Amino acid sequence: MDGITATKIKSMEEFDYKNKTVLLRLDINSPIDPESKKIVSENRINKSIPTLSYLIGQGAKIAIIAHQGDTLDYHNLMSMKEHAEKLSQKLGREVKYVDDVCGPAAQETVKNLKCGELVLLGNLRYLTEEVSTFENDVKLDAKGMLNTYLVRGLAPIVDCYVNDAFAAAHRNAPSMVAFQEILPSAAGTLMFKELSALTKVMECPNKPSVFVLGGLKISDAFGMMKQVLENDTADRILCCGITGHIMLMAKGYQLGEANEKFIKNRNLDVFIEPAKEYIKKYGEKITYPVDLAYEQDGSRKEISIEELPTSHMCMDIGHKTIEIFEEELSKAGTIFVNGPAGVYENKIFEDGTKAIWNAIADAEGYSVIGGGDTVNAAQRFIDTNKINYVCTAGGAMVRFLSGVKMPLIEAMKEAYDKKMEV
Numbered sequence: 001m002d003g004i005t006a007t008k009i010k011s012m013e014e015f016d017y018k019n020k021t022v023l024l025r026l027d028i029n030s031p032i033d034p035e036s037k038k039i040v041s042e043n044r045i046n047k048s049i050p051t052l053s054y055l056i057g058q059g060a061k062i063a064i065i066a067h068q069g070d071t072l073d074y075h076n077l078m079s080m081k082e083h084a085e086k087l088s089q090k091l092g093r094e095v096k097y098v099d100d101v102c103g104p105a106a107q108e109t110v111k112n113l114k115c116g117e118l119v120l121l122g123n124l125r126y127l128t129e130e131v132s133t134f135e136n137d138v139k140l141d142a143k144g145m146l147n148t149y150l151v152r153g154l155a156p157i158v159d160c161y162v163n164d165a166f167a168a169a170h171r172n173a174p175s176m177v178a179f180q181e182i183l184p185s186a187a188g189t190l191m192f193k194e195l196s197a198l199t200k201v202m203e204c205p206n207k208p209s210v211f212v213l214g215g216l217k218i219s220d221a222f223g224m225m226k227q228v229l230e231n232d233t234a235d236r237i238l239c240c241g242i243t244g245h246i247m248l249m250a251k252g253y254q255l256g257e258a259n260e261k262f263i264k265n266r267n268l269d270v271f272i273e274p275a276k277e278y279i280k281k282y283g284e285k286i287t288y289p290v291d292l293a294y295e296q297d298g299s300r301k302e303i304s305i306e307e308l309p310t311s312h313m314c315m316d317i318g319h320k321t322i323e324i325f326e327e328e329l330s331k332a333g334t335i336f337v338n339g340p341a342g343v344y345e346n347k348i349f350e351d352g353t354k355a356i357w358n359a360i361a362d363a364e365g366y367s368v369i370g371g372g373d374t375v376n377a378a379q380r381f382i383d384t385n386k387i388n389y390v391c392t393a394g395g396a397m398v399r400f401l402s403g404v405k406m407p408l409i410e411a412m413k414e415a416y417d418k419k420m421e422v
Contacts, residue, residue, distance in 0.1 A: 008413040009195075012051070012162050012186040015422045017060035019115055020159040023183070024055065025175050026066045027165035027392065028083050031372060032076045043375055044167065044392045045086050051164045051188035052091060052118070061113035063158060065101070065150075065175055067124040067168070071131045077123065084120040095119070101126050102153030110157050124150070130173050142411060145178035155182055160422045164188025166195065167393040169400070169408035176408050180415035184422045187412055190392065197368050197389035198400050202233055206333030206366055209234050212325070212356060214241030215339025215373055220398035222271050224338075227402045229282045236332075238325050239288045240317050240341035240352060242268060247288040248305060250275035256309035287328065291318030293342070293349060300348045316342030316349035325356055332365035338398060340377040354381045361386040370397040 069077030294312035341352030370391030
C-alpha cells in the first residue's frame with residue numbers, strides 16, 4: 001500500500017506468532033433478520049477469513065473479540081454464538097464460543113488455548129465501556145482506557161494485539177485504541193485492503209471520478225461531498241435518495257408537503273444551506289434528479305421536477321434521471337457509491353437502484369462501494385464480484401474519505417513508533 005498509512009502501520013506479517021496468544025479485534029457485526037434473529041449477510045465474516053487463516057498457519061493461539069449491535073440498535077445486540085459457528089464452517093475447524101467478554105470464563109478459556117486453536121469471546125457491547133453512549137458521554141483517551149474492565153481482563157494473558165476491524169475505525173473504544181498502549185500491535189490483511197482501496201479513490205483516482213451519493217443517512221455524505229469537491233477528487237457527484245431531495249430544495253424546488261415534512265421531521269433540512277454553497281461553488285460537478293417516482297393506486301408514476309410540488313411521497317429517481325446517471329457511469333474511470341437511489345426494498349421503487357448497480361457492473365471504471373445498506377442493495381441486484389472492491393465499512397469509510405482523523409488509525413500509527421516485540 002502507498003502513502004503514510006503503509007509506513008506508519010505495522011503489518012501482522014512482521015511478528016512471529018508461534019505458540020503466542022493473539023488478541024484479534026475483528027468487525028463481524030452483521031445484519032440480522034428481525035424475525036428469525038439469524039445473520040442475513042456474511043460479508044464481514046467472509047472478509048475476516050484471510051487474517052484468521054494466516055494466524056492459524058503461523059501456530060498462534062487466537063482470542064477473537066468483536067461486537068454485534070449497540071445501544072442505538074439494541075434489537076441487534078445479542079450473543080455471537082452464530083458468528084462462531086459461521087467462522088467454524090468457513091475455516092474448517094472449531095471456533096469455540098464463550099458467552100463472556102473478559103471475565104473468569106473468558107480468561108480461563110484464553111489461558112488454555114493451544115497452537116492453532118481459536119475462541120470467539122462474548123459480545124463486546126455487553127460492556128458499558130464499549131457502547132457508543134459511553135464513548136460519547138465519558139470521552140476517555142487511550143491511556144485512560146487502560147483501567148477499563150476489558151483491558152485489565154485480557155491484556156495480561158495475551159502476547160500481542162492484531163486489529164482487522166477497519167469498519168469500526170471511527171470508534172474510540174477500549175477494544176479499538178487501548179491495547180496498542182501496552183501490547184505489540186499490528187494490522188490484519190483486511191485493514192490494508194480497505195485502506196488501499198479507499199486511498200486509491202481519494203488520492204489517485206482514474207479520471208473522471210464519479211461519486212454516487214444516496215440513501216437516508218446523509219450527514220456523513222455531506223461531509224464527504226465537501227472534501228471531495230474541495231480537493232478535486234470528484235469530477236461528478238450523482239445525487240439521489242434524500243441527498244437528491246436536499247439538492248433540489250437547495251435549487252429552490254418545492255417537493256410538496258409530504259416530502260418536505262419527512263425531511264424536516266428528521267432535521268435533515270439543516271443540510272439545505274450547505275447544499276446551496278456546494279451548488280454555488282461546484283454546480284457544474286453536481287448532478288441532481290430531473291424526475292422522481294411515486295406510487296399511485298399501486299402503480300409507479302413519475303413526475304418531472306418542473307411539475308413539482310406533488311402531494312405524493314417521492315421514493316425513487318425517475319427514468320430520465322436514470323439515463324443521465326447511466327451515461328455518467330459508463331464514462332467513469334473511478335466510481336464510488338454510498339447509499340441506494342430509492343426505497344429499493346419496495347419493487348415499485350427499485351428501478352433507480354437496480355439500474356445504477358447494473359450500470360456500475362458493466363462499467364470499465366474502478367469501482368468501490370461500502371456501507372451496510374449499499375452492499376445489501378448491490379447484492380440484491382448484481383453479482384458483487386463485478387465490483388472492484390466491496391468495503392466492509394460504512395461510517396468509517398465515509399469519515400476516511402471526508403478527511404476525518406480516525407481513532408484506530410491514529411492508535412496504530414502511535415503503536416508503530418513504540419517498537420515493541422512479541
